[in-house]
Amino acid sequence: MMFPVSAYAQDTDEEEATAQSAPRETIVVTGSRIAGVAPVGATVTTLGRQEIEASGEVTLDRMIRELPQVLDLGFSENSRGQSGGNGNATYSNSINLRGLGPFSTLIISDGHRMTNNGRAIDPSVLPTLGVERVEVIADGASAIYGSDAVAGVVNLIPRRSLDGVEAFGRIGSSEDGDFWEWNAGVALGKVFDRGQIMVAYEHAYRSNLSGDDRDFFTSDQRPFGGPDYRVNTCAPGTLIYQGQTYALPANYDGSQMLTAGTENLCEALAGQDLFPEQEYDSVNSTGTFAISDMIEVFYDGYYSKRRFSRSPGAVTATFTVPESNAFFVAPDFYVPGSGGYQIAYNFGEIRDFDQYEGFQENWQITPGLRVNLPNDWIIEGRIGYGEATDRADNTDELDSRGPNSALAVALRSSDPSTALDPYSGGRTASSTVESIFGGFRTFPTDAELTTYQLGANGPLFDWAGGEVALAVGYEGQDFTQTRNPGTPTEETSNRKVDSFYAELLVPIFGPGNATPGFEELELTAAVRHDNYSDVGSTTNPKFGINWEPADGVRLRGSFGTSFRAPTFPEIFGNSSRLFIQAYTNPDPTGPSRVSGYTYGSGPNPDLQPETATTWTVGADFDVIPDLTFGFTYFDISYEDTISGLLSNLSVLALADEYAGTDVILFGQPALTRINELIAQGKPILQFPGTTDDCTANQNPDACIFVDGRSLNLGRSQMQGIDFNMRYFAELGPNDFLTFQANGTYLTAYEVAFTPGGDFEDLRNEIYQPLKFRARASVTWEHGPFTTRLQANHIGGYDNTLTTPVQDVDSYTPIDLSVTWDLVESLSLGMVDRAALTLEVRNLFDVDPPYVNVAPSANGGGGYDATVANPVGRQFAVSLRTSF
Numbered sequence: 001m002m003f004p005v006s007a008y009a010q011d012t013d014e015e016e017a018t019a020q021s022a023p024r025e026t027i028v029v030t031g032s033r034i035a036g037v038a039p040v041g042a043t044v045t046t047l048g049r050q051e052i053e054a055s056g057e058v059t060l061d062r063m064i065r066e067l068p069q070v071l072d073l074g075f076s077e078n079s080r081g082q083s084g085g086n087g088n089a090t091y092s093n094s095i096n097l098r099g100l101g102p103f104s105t106l107i108i109s110d111g112h113r114m115t116n117n118g119r120a121i122d123p124s125v126l127p128t129l130g131v132e133r134v135e136v137i138a139d140g141a142s143a144i145y146g147s148d149a150v151a152g153v154v155n156l157i158p159r160r161s162l163d164g165v166e167a168f169g170r171i172g173s174s175e176d177g178d179f180w181e182w183n184a185g186v187a188l189g190k191v192f193d194r195g196q197i198m199v200a201y202e203h204a205y206r207s208n209l210s211g212d213d214r215d216f217f218t219s220d221q222r223p224f225g226g227p228d229y230r231v232n233t234c235a236p237g238t239l240i241y242q243g244q245t246y247a248l249p250a251n252y253d254g255s256q257m258l259t260a261g262t263e264n265l266c267e268a269l270a271g272q273d274l275f276p277e278q279e280y281d282s283v284n285s286t287g288t289f290a291i292s293d294m295i296e297v298f299y300d301g302y303y304s305k306r307r308f309s310r311s312p313g314a315v316t317a318t319f320t321v322p323e324s325n326a327f328f329v330a331p332d333f334y335v336p337g338s339g340g341y342q343i344a345y346n347f348g349e350i351r352d353f354d355q356y357e358g359f360q361e362n363w364q365i366t367p368g369l370r371v372n373l374p375n376d377w378i379i380e381g382r383i384g385y386g387e388a389t390d391r392a393d394n395t396d397e398l399d400s401r402g403p404n405s406a407l408a409v410a411l412r413s414s415d416p417s418t419a420l421d422p423y424s425g426g427r428t429a430s431s432t433v434e435s436i437f438g439g440f441r442t443f444p445t446d447a448e449l450t451t452y453q454l455g456a457n458g459p460l461f462d463w464a465g466g467e468v469a470l471a472v473g474y475e476g477q478d479f480t481q482t483r484n485p486g487t488p489t490e491e492t493s494n495r496k497v498d499s500f501y502a503e504l505l506v507p508i509f510g511p512g513n514a515t516p517g518f519e520e521l522e523l524t525a526a527v528r529h530d531n532y533s534d535v536g537s538t539t540n541p542k543f544g545i546n547w548e549p550a551d552g553v554r555l556r557g558s559f560g561t562s563f564r565a566p567t568f569p570e571i572f573g574n575s576s577r578l579f580i581q582a583y584t585n586p587d588p589t590g591p592s593r594v595s596g597y598t599y600g601s602g603p604n605p606d607l608q609p610e611t612a613t614t615w616t617v618g619a620d621f622d623v624i625p626d627l628t629f630g631f632t633y634f635d636i637s638y639e640d641t642i643s644g645l646l647s648n649l650s651v652l653a654l655a656d657e658y659a660g661t662d663v664i665l666f667g668q669p670a671l672t673r674i675n676e677l678i679a680q681g682k683p684i685l686q687f688p689g690t691t692d693d694c695t696a697n698q699n700p701d702a703c704i705f706v707d708g709r710s711l712n713l714g715r716s717q718m719q720g721i722d723f724n725m726r727y728f729a730e731l732g733p734n735d736f737l738t739f740q741a742n743g744t745y746l747t748a749y750e751v752a753f754t755p756g757g758d759f760e761d762l763r764n765e766i767y768q769p770l771k772f773r774a775r776a777s778v779t780w781e782h783g784p785f786t787t788r789l790q791a792n793h794i795g796g797y798d799n800t801l802t803t804p805v806q807d808v809d810s811y812t813p814i815d816l817s818v819t820w821d822l823v824e825s826l827s828l829g830m831v832d833r834a835a836l837t838l839e840v841r842n843l844f845d846v847d848p849p850y851v852n853v854a855p856s857a858n859g860g861g862g863y864d865a866t867v868a869n870p871v872g873r874q875f876a877v878s879l880r881t882s883f
Helices: 013-017 049-055 060-064 406-412 430-436 568-572 667-679
Strands: 003-005 044-048 105-109 131-137 152-158 164-174 180-192 195-206 238-241 244-247 273-275 277-290 295-310 316-321 341-346 356-372 378-397 439-442 445-463 466-483 491-509 520-532 536-550 553-564 576-584 593-601 610-624 627-643 664-666 684-686 704-707 711-732 735-752 772-782 785-794 797-799 806-808 814-821 833-841 874-882
Touching (some): 044 049, 049 060, 060 131, 316 406, 356 445, 406 430, 520 553, 576 667, 593 667, 664 667
Parallel strands (some): 105 152, 593 704
Antiparallel strands (some): 044 131, 131 152, 164 874, 180 195, 195 277, 238 341, 316 341, 356 378, 378 439, 520 536, 553 610, 664 704, 711 735, 772 785, 785 814, 833 874
16 A cells, blocks of 8 residues: 655665665655755655555556545546546546646656657556556646646656566456456566666556446436436337337337337447456566766666557437338328438447457657766766557448438438348348448557756755755757648647756755754755747746654645646647537436537647646654654645546536536527538537437527537636554564555635636535545554455545435445465475465445446446446455565
């Protein structure tokens, strides 16, 4: 379990074990540029080798998400309906600190930026075996690292002290076997007199989980006390004529009586995966070589390829069947010559589920040179280069766009060999089915990143409180992204960034002049100037203070400003078109879903950077030698917040908040805006299960418009408290007990959806930062056995998407693991370590709490995918060894 502490520079156990044979490495702690100095005023949460191995998660991103400060909103494999989710075409995972957005957390490796697709970084490009530790600062750090570090920084530290071979294998499965995962890897390292080299490889696999295998994922939520969200796009389908519905029987030939006001109802997204099948191959390497006592060269690098495959569920559509259709049947109420009628239909009876699949490939190499000068000064330079490739394809899509689409042609055809049979009679020719599903949709992106770093740090002079130290440096970035490479719509964008920073540490009181009330007092000031080639320049300062009035008591605080430059996908988007989507209707008296137009996802060249002001105060206490606890109060004020609403299919519930803007429009204003965009040549993509009464009949009463592009829409204010504690007890020889707990309690989270709008309290609302999240664990080490019990608590919250507001229950799954140290019990020869672990995750098989949300392509459906794990009880066994 990760445990946040006030950071201080130190060696890990592994580093201490190899210190006699390796060159001494000067530790740079995340949040400071001064070697050997922890960030003043900040709290660093460290996930070391022990925590990585005990986590039980197969990839690094899932391990980091065990922090209560991390929310699973937006950039996630299982939920893409929140801000930033529309850019996650490859179902990647990233880290969202504080819930302020997936692009407001900066993820770096060993202090340098990582290659990405221009959206967000998946930490799992590094294998778990190749990572020494992960350091997390949930505090604004743009003065140290630049853009994206608004909510905080996640620093992945690769291993440089491994001396030997480590290997592991793990396999796990849900209780009923409908979900399983496995991963295995090996790491080899050699530490020698003048340096080290390490390489680690890991393969990880997670199967998909179908929503059909979970009872709580359902459209018919009446058994849980909710509504019936089932749809009439079924097989057999529902006939719609002159505003009236009629349930069709199978193989309808006109002889059966149809009853007005009836409809066939079925699951909206039958067969949809709750999360996709994922397969990872990751390798990383580090090396260090001391050319002389003063000069050493080093590098780190990685390569990763992640493949995914997801079933989006059955394909549905509501289409018009003209009288020319070879299988057309005229019911007794049909008036000949009236243009046919509509049928709401599910293609699942004639076509297997379509798979949406692709991959994400990343690599980077970053060599460097370090010069150790007299008086403990260090000059360090690095140059990094890497590439990222994203592919997400749907090569078997329903071709239903426009009057000349394959679907429209098959519906008009009078030839039985080329016509579509919409009456569930099984008469559609296989060649016709193939032509109807001959559509193609792809989201390809290529990216390149070159980074430059040159910095110097060291002490300026000594005085009574200690050494006054300084760090100064330059960083450069050259980032190029190509959207739709190799196609007629290929677009390339480039961004160059030049940055200069300085950081000063001033110890006022220390060991040399400590006095009662001032055992220690140190101040730090940092400033960074960033000049962007496309969005202007910015300067951000940060100040910190540590005050130790007495032994075992440390008070701290920080203040600074941060910013985030908009990403290329936010500025330019993946496409510029009109989407006809099915939105959840917040009106309980109307249908559960309504069709609306969305303009997205770009471009918006006027998009401006986000800015923030952050400050913290906190304290850490060593009450007794084996009991520590601390807290941090944080305040984040965010301006010009960038939001993109393309993937939020529940956005109509926020219509009042966007009143007075052009973001959500109804009626004639919506129709006017839609017609303007059509006149500009914007293509239209109509999703299955939607209707187009708006433009087809120029009917304003049927018009809804949502501007889904990324926009500088509003402001937010967040305050809260992070807390942690740890207690260690020695029960006897080889018998130890450790209790740990950490969590976050939000005292306020207010959002203004427009630049001049009033603030509204969104704390503890669905798809927003929640009031209370915590984790607690008890670890008992008894001889060769270690038993660990961990509770993961998410407090209850309000589902404001329903009327009346629904109270959602809290959620507290409990995990259990038992590890047997085989070396301590058995004679295994040359094996230094062998540990067998048995795990039970969600020990009591706690279902996600019921949430009244309709199933959606981007998450939801009877439970909240952003807070709850749908897998249920899982069992796993793993073996780790080193020699």
